[in-house]
Amino acid sequence: MWHNIMRDNIENILQKEEFDFKDIVALLQAEGKEQKLLFAKAQEVQLKHVGKKVFFRGLIEFSNVCSKNCYYCGIRKDNKKVDRYNLNDEEIIAAARFAHENKYASLVLQSGERSDQHFIERVDELLQKIKEITHNEIGITISLGEQSDETYRRWFRSGAHRYLLRIETTNEVLYKQIHPEDDEHDFENRLRCLNAIKEIGYQTGTGVMVGLPWQTYADLANDLLFMKKMDIDMCGMGPYVEHHDTPLFENKDILWPIKTRFSVTLNMIAVLRILMKDINIAAATALQAIDPMGREKALRVGANVIMPNITPSTHRKDYQLYQNKPCIDEGADDCGDCLSLRIEMAGREVGLGEWGDSKHFLNRKE
Template identity: 40%
Template sequence: MKELIDRLYEMEQLSREEWKMLLSHRSEETDQYARSLADEVRQKVYGNDIYVRGLIEFTNYCRNDCYYCGIRRSNKNAQRYRLTEDEILFCCQQGYELGFRTFVLQGGEDSYYTDDKMVGLIHKIKEKYPDCALTLSVGEKSEKTYSAYREAGADRYLLRHETADPAHYGKLHPDSMSCENRKNCLRVLKKLGFQTGAGFMVGSPYQTVDDLVEDFIFLKELNPEMVGIGPFIAHQDTPFREEKSGTLEDTLFYLALLRLMLPQVLLPATTALGTIHPKGRELGVKSGANVVMPNLSPVSVRKKYMLYDGKICTGDEAAECRHCLSRRMEMIGCRIVSDRGDYKSK
């Protein structure tokens, strides 16, 4: 398997059969080899700088009913909330004072935030913080809407594809949602000039090696600037409440493969990774990740944005989150930088 890992490192394209072999015939030795090589590549491209993104979870209303998600439309136990424009701007102010130069507005697909409301909000954030990047993560929209966000000043857009295989996608989502539409949204975002982020769940229900092969091939073709992957973690108020979580080992191995396949990619060590292991984010960085996303949302709403059970960092103030992560990164020889942290093209 080391030969296939070396070929990824040398930027060669693997066939479906080779991907299947690499993902099926793993050992602790090959996992460690991939992770060590990915750590080298991260340092070569980005040094030991770790970029922070200030995450603002501004609404947990969602029109969708994804079977794995705690804020799905059918969850009657979810305590719904929406932040006002002033509350969102206050989160940005706090974040800016703490050294954040990227804000991520993340929420469910909430029709309350019309195009006009979102465009107005984007304008205000970019006018007030022109040296900052603004990332949106608000789901599937029309090309017209994405274009309006881009023209208003949004720089990046996160839209995890979740799984690139249509049959697997259908097992995780209701019939009203389509794998092809999801992928097409990502292609449109790339076309419009967004730094675009895709990604998949690790260990989601019914996931097979063939599904994962499709994920890696799709990501290679899309060539996104950002990839977010994290372990599936069940939520008690979803149809998947009894399903087992994705593993730390799988997530770290796939992070490493992504870094080798897409050397310049912005790759987060996610909150979900930190949730399944106390040093999950540090291990993620040592496996090729170079982004962390502390929470800037008001403490009063953090426990309400519960996509999965046991989510960490629901009680800390923004400053505590930031300083805690700084210390954690320093302990593994890295440093958090006050920087927009843009994608480095070749």
């Protein structure tokens, strides 16, 4: 009886033009037949508004040196068990050239967080060099954490045009539970940075972890409403997968079961696709750490971006933000071929040779 009532509720909710907070909380808890209804609606919206194409973002994790000490992260500054590395410029340029030659059309530069002058200048020079060697034919997303407005402007001028800065959670109390409480880990500064990125003109991306200790469905519903209110252009969110060399690992016994974290992440993607019909949504690699078909499942319920790892394989094992990260022993060719096959298995098309900019961003600019 309860399931029939729940299904009626889900069906009624999915027919609405707009979801309120209670609607989203109900949708995020959908399971079984109710979840299938949600996924069918999300797929309908996806195909209508962004189509079947899935865009590649060649991921270069060029350094695991980090100034932050986030309690959930495997490359946090105080983790002494990590072998630190910093790719040289030639290795980064070679990876960018690989992305260009293989028609990925876009790449992501990602590293541990630093804001020292040497780092800022180095990234600036790398952006200009990548644009030069690819004849300005490659799109660049950067995910390099909190910086000053001037740094964001400088990198934007040098060729980066998308920026991903995950808020991780919009619940300030929870944010403080998963970060040290100091000037380096300030919730208000995180929000300031996101607003600055958007004002400067980047396609703005954020995201959250799903299934953190102490996190509730209400928190996740508020996260989605925050993204809609902020009018983001792209999103990258994945399940929280614990890392045993982090302080948050001590709370592993209060976590949702790993399958629940996976299922609710798919619900988050599906609901966000319905809420924000034309944004770009990434199929997070962390999904594949839980389910071998995790990224394909995300593509079927709303995701339209995937990130083949083109970091030199000798260093992939050293960039583990969480345990059991997949594909750390693959070469760049293997990763791209594998993901192309996964996209086709999900009933989608590989959007090679296109930047795949956020339609939401482009529509807003018109």
